[in-house]
Amino acid sequence: MPAGKPAGVRCVQLTEGNLCQLFGDPRRPAFCVGLRPSAEMCGASASEALGYLTELEERTRP
């Protein structure tokens, strides 16, 4: 995504199984490489993780 990934838009590098196609690839964005997910961020399921992200996006919307 050359112009960056807008909030709320699924990354084009995510597979149907929610795996990053660029994992371990030098083209993976520096932000993604540097992100250290926490238990709070991931929750106990993909649904909880998505809820956390949605809340962050709503709280930081301009």
Ligand code: SF4
């Ligand atoms: S880690 Fe980064 S590049 Fe990979 S799927 Fe997630 S947002 Fe996209």
